[in-house]
Amino acid sequence: MSFVDEIGQWPRERVVALYENVTEADVLAALGRGERTLRDLAALLSPAARPHLEAMAREAQRLTRWHFGRTVGLYAPIYISNLCAADCLYCGFAVCSGVQDERVTLTDDQIGAECVALKNMGYDSVLLLTGEAPKAVPPSRIASAVALAHRHFSSVSVEIYSLDEADYRLLCYNGLEGVTLYQETYDRELYREVHPRGLKRDYEYRIDTLERAGNGGVRKLTVGALLGLFDWRIDLLWTAMHARYLQKHCWRSAVAVSFPRLRHTPPRFRVDYPMSDAELVQAILAMRLFLPEAGFNLSTRESAAFRDRVMPLGITSMSAGSSTRPGGYGSKGVEVLEQFEVEDTRSPEEVVAMIRRAGYDPVWKDFDRAFRA
Numbered sequence: 001m002s003f004v005d006e007i008g009q010w011p012r013e014r015v016v017a018l019y020e021n022v023t024e025a026d027v028l029a030a031l032g033r034g035e036r037t038l039r040d041l042a043a044l045l046s047p048a049a050r051p052h053l054e055a056m057a058r059e060a061q062r063l064t065r066w067h068f069g070r071t072v073g074l075y076a077p078i079y080i081s082n083l084c085a086a087d088c089l090y091c092g093f094a095v096c097s098g099v100q101d102e103r104v105t106l107t108d109d110q111i112g113a114e115c116v117a118l119k120n121m122g123y124d125s126v127l128l129l130t131g132e133a134p135k136a137v138p139p140s141r142i143a144s145a146v147a148l149a150h151r152h153f154s155s156v157s158v159e160i161y162s163l164d165e166a167d168y169r170l171l172c173y174n175g176l177e178g179v180t181l182y183q184e185t186y187d188r189e190l191y192r193e194v195h196p197r198g199l200k201r202d203y204e205y206r207i208d209t210l211e212r213a214g215n216g217g218v219r220k221l222t223v224g225a226l227l228g229l230f231d232w233r234i235d236l237l238w239t240a241m242h243a244r245y246l247q248k249h250c251w252r253s254a255v256a257v258s259f260p261r262l263r264h265t266p267p268r269f270r271v272d273y274p275m276s277d278a279e280l281v282q283a284i285l286a287m288r289l290f291l292p293e294a295g296f297n298l299s300t301r302e303s304a305a306f307r308d309r310v311m312p313l314g315i316t317s318m319s320a321g322s323s324t325r326p327g328g329y330g331s332k333g334v335e336v337l338e339q340f341e342v343e344d345t346r347s348p349e350e351v352v353a354m355i356r357r358a359g360y361d362p363v364w365k366d367f368d369r370a371f372r373a
């Protein structure tokens, strides 16, 4: 049985039913419990929990400090290619996005230059990204990029197209530690609509990707739904189920959750389910109460003010000084196509200063490596 089977037992109507008739008493009961059920999570994500955000914030902060201390990990993305044969309607890299900026795949020298630039900023943890271009950037090419980055950084993760288990083994052999892969939306019907072409169109292959990665030896698995694509209360319930499934079935791996919120999209796409700042805060708090041991990531998609406010409430890892275009740290010009515009444009030093001012320690080094075989 894979997660496809598990989520198959939780169609949209069954998730919606969890939210029906949620009362204040349900919220208080969920707040008071040590281990929380899906019904508790629905209560905490529901509008009935809005008057209790302060109590949720206190508990979320307590749990985060208990499990992670006063630390925040820092990482930076390196885009190695912006070629993409998929056509995800919400993405600037999509093959039919209509954006005409230059598309490139970095050479080894250019990837090396990006690594050196980030290393000089203090980073020891990076995320390599590509579009869905298995011909131009096959798994073997990604493996060599991982090996190259691993010469510079202790922790190398990827956010790339879905692979087979054998490919993940190859990447791990070359130094891979983590895989980030968003289902975007767990709703099958909408998933088909917003992914009209490309390998990514295969919902089932994608949804089982992180389990294949875990089975292939990947030590950090990061899930997420693209917030704004669908009703966030429904998608986050499914996301939480997915995270718990991976914690149980890939127990050698650490499971994390990202909260990517759709902000800047290509002109052809309209965000049908915009999520407010207050709703995203509630979502992060509720998810922390349900998943106390999961790492939570918040990227530079969010504004500096918002990240500063939310960081102490449950976030354990942040990107900083990010570029979303290949060569963005110096090896190429700014005319190259970027995936999306970042909101928090502060330098790594400024983000580090903010973390310290909040009474937390910025963590550049990934200590998990000490435990690797």
Ligand code: SF4
Pocket (backbone or CB within 6 Å): 084, 085, 086, 087, 088, 091, 092, 093, 094, 095, 130, 131, 132, 200
């Ligand atoms: S989300 Fe990924 S697969 Fe989809 S168009 Fe963008 S880069 Fe390509």
